[in-house]
Amino acid sequence: MTIKNSDLDFVNIKQSLIEHFGQSEAFSDYDFDGSGLSSILDVLAYNTHINALTANMAINESFLGSAQIRSSVLAHAAALGYTTKSRTSSSALVTLTIDALVGEDVLTLPAGHSFSGDVDELSFTFTNREQSTAFKLNDKFVFENVRIYEGVSKTSTFVFSGEDNAYVIADKNIDTSQMTVKVFSNFNTSQYINYINIENAVTINEDSKVYIIKEISNGYFELFFSDGNVLGQMPTVGSKIQVEYLRTRGPESNGVTSFTAELLNGTRPISTEVISNSAGGSEKESLTQIKRNAPRAFTAQQRLVTADDYENLIKSKFSSHISDVVAWGGQDNIPPEFGKVFVSLNFNGDVDEPTKLATKELISDNLTSNLSIMSIDTKFVDPVDTYLELACTFNIDAAKTVSPEAMQVAVKNVIRSHFDTTLETFDAVFRRSNLLKDIDDLDTAILNSRIDVKGQQRVSIETNLQKDYTFNFPYALAAPDNDDHIITTSIFKYQGLNVYIKNKIGSDVLQIFDLDGVIREKNIGNYIPSTGVVFLSALAVDNIGAMVLKVSVVPANTSTIRPLRNYIINLDDDASYARAVIDLQSTRVLL
Amino acid sequence: MYNIELNPSRNHISFHNSKVAEALPDFYDSEYPLFVKFLETYYDYMDGDANGSFSRLIRDLFHSRDISSLKSSIDNSGNPIHNEFLDSVLEEIGDGLESSSFYNNPRMMTRLIADFYRSKGTQISAEQFFKAFYNEDVEVTYPKKNIFILNDKLGGSLVGPDSLHYIQDDKRYQIFSVLLKTGIPFNDYEELYRKMVHPAGFHLAADVVVQGLAEINVRAGLTTDPLAVAEAPLQLVALASPLAAPLFTLLTMKSTVPVDSTFAVSSAKTLEQYQYMPLSRLNDIHGTVANWVSPASVTMDNDNVLMSDTSYREDADEE
Secondary structure (H helix, E strand, O other): OOOOOOOOOHHHHHHHHHHHHHHOHHHOOOOOOOHHHHHHHHHHHHHHHHHHHHHHHHHHOOOOOOOOOHHHHHHHHHHOOOOOOOOEOOEEEEEEEEEOOOOOOEEEEOOOOEEEEEEOOEEEEEEEOOOEEEEEEOOEEEEEEEEEEEOEEEEEEEEOOOOOOOEEEOOOOEEEEEEEEEEEOOOOOOOEEEEEEHHHOOOOOOOOOEEEEEEOOOOOEEEEEOOOOOOOOOOOOOOEEEEEEEEOOHHHHOOOOOOEEOOEOOOEOOEEEEEEEEEOOEOOOOHHHHHHHHHHHHHHOOOEOOHHHHHHHHHHHOOOOEEEEEEEEHHHOOOOOOOEEEEEEEEOOOOOHHHHHHHHHHHHHHHHHHHEOOOOEEEEEOOEEEEEEEEEEEEEEOOOOOOHHHHHHHHHHHHHHHHHHHOOOOOOOEEHHHHHHHHHOOOOOEEEEEEEEEEEEEEEEOOOOOEEEEEEOOOOEOOOOOOOOOEEEOOEEEOOEEEEEEEOOOOOEEEEEEOOOOEEEEEEEEEEOOOOEEEEEEEOOOOOOOEEEEEEEOEOOOOEEOOOOOEEEEEOOOOOEEEEEEEOOOOOOOO | OOOEOOOOOOOOOOOOOOOHHHHOOHHHHHHOHHHHHHHHHHHHHHHOOOOOOOHHHHHHHOOOOOHHHEOOEEOOOOOEEOOHHHHHHHHHHOOOOOHHHOOOOHHHHHHHHHHHHHOOOOHHHHHHHHHHHHOOOEEEEOHHHHEOOOOOOOOOOOOEOOOOEEOOOOOOOOOOEEEEEEOOOHHHHHHHHHHHOOOOOOEEEEEEOOOOOOOEOOOOOOOOOOOOOOOOEOOOOOOOOEOOOOOOOOOOOOOOOOOOOOOEOOOHHHHHHHHOOOHHHHHHHOOEHHHHHOOOOOOOOOOOOOOOOOOEOOOHHHO
């Protein structure tokens, strides 16, 4: 959004000036195109132009939505109580094994131990942030599920000099989530108190020991403490403030699959088993992200009441692993489960199962347990993929020297790109006309286009086992038709034959046909158009190994496909095609 | 036009006048009056609303985030012109709302919106929501209070419409349920209400309340017109039996003339008080019909008048 309060075009300003002077009695008969006066007007118009530009910029920087300078956006976000996210370190989960020495029963792995790993020929250093202890078992020490973080450990030290002071950490690549702040009462003691980030404080009272960290205009970070009145305990003047943090390279280090640990105490080898690959590294929150997340976090007010609150807070706090979140109350679930809130997380592609599990636990422990309404439980459900099969036909101008084959590839790329950019996430609606517009705009050689849309769901079949299968489509299906089949499936083995399922023409009953079109089973289930349910009853597929059955349907509305809840619309590339038809653009005499 | 309204009692007033003549040496006035006029015309241009004029923008900077100073105006056709600064503030804190989203007084709602967010999920937030967006009253109830529970009282439990106790179901009558009674259709507010107020995990039930009008007849005396002669003594002759099934939940009133016709409608709660009130006591309280119907009346215009589901008729002519 941009607020535009005055015209910034130089020519318009000069013309406007001329008109204004022309309305004045003293200058009404002047020739403003004359060289002398025109030059003066050029100067005035230029002066006006520069000042108007500055004034417009100042106005635009006054609001979060229209601000362009990062420092302005940060300030507006801070006014909403939103702390922008720093870079985050990529992290991995490893299990470490060390051979025991004679007489050694317990072994401690100190925090800060280094591990190295490579991605795309770039080398990264990871460290564990917490000390671990293991007991001897079968002459080995096994440290299970040790989380290691990418980055170089750094330390900044300050002297606390009073309540109004902020302490600048001159580093733009900090991961603030991995920061520790130790307060020593003086420089001669090794005793310290750990202060915690105010973002992680559950309650704050006069004894709380919290710090505030935020990004400042030059990209560095500033550390604050309480004034001793509102935000808990203030360090005593003269205390030593020691800040330990990771300088991270963010997303570059995602995807490390193996690690080499440095020798323990310089002598003892450590064998490393990777439980989950490195993931979750991310850049600083961008301006677009801040503009989107800060207002949403403000509406949530650190409370989890509405379904939107769940989405907003989870997005703002766990975006390094999660690309999208959708939440809905149990009252809207099928079947309803009152007193529950369902949350579905769409993880980034590089996040593996253990990290997904750990993230869900973190959300439960740190967010929903603390901020939701008592007696309301949070239940995580996985996203459900639903697919579209697009049959695109387009006419191309025969007079244009284009290759139909090349155009077909280009159109298919447009379709793929359309899904990549606007779909394949929660709440993303497929609108056929938007895609057709993209295709029509691809090349002047494309005269017109059409797309036939089918929906598709998949299920893994348990072969050689008679079983019911239910497919829930997140939209209504077309009613039975007297000409076309609404439901069709992929081919599978049934009683030794290659067969597939279709609905009986003009009926919602599903039947099994062989490839010659002969009915092999008169009733294997049915479908309910209004609820989008396709039900296969007691289907026994021959044992040919693992297989996926695809059920294709004609939606009731093929122009707009709107997914429900945790459904995500994807494109089935294999079942979709683009076909060019050469159009001679000649008017025919006969049909 | 621009939509900044300055309130002289709370903002600095900007008196803008040209200082060109004062800034220039005195001899410019006498030697080059046209040049002085030229500069004054230029500054006049910059203070106006023309293309590129920026002085106004700079003045607006002081108030662009002052919600109380940002006011919508009306165009020649009577349509509101929304203040873009107010909308920009709302864009930050309103999660998609615009000043036009509110039924009335968007500036006040913008100021209150943080309080509204903090109270979301409460009864107050629901009432605030309907007032802010639809100018409607709402009655928030919890159907869990009407769930039939076996042996919850001595002598046995009741179930059914008479007792207002119902067997638990998977919708309205269960623990996690909220019932809204308001005068607008559910579809009109459901999406926005769920987004902004409704606690996830609770069933949302809604009733549309149709507000009706009922009348009671009260008359003072048989021969004089108490409304015409305000000082006429009040005579309550008889109480009538209930007219009809519950019609409304909100209090309405109506006064009519002439004397032998209907007079006012109030709630049953109020009338029940009269049922057991001696006439002398009624006279002590009100004295005259004029006092009784006056806005200061203790029974007609204060908290004693409660909502009710039933109306009663009192008609002196029935005596």
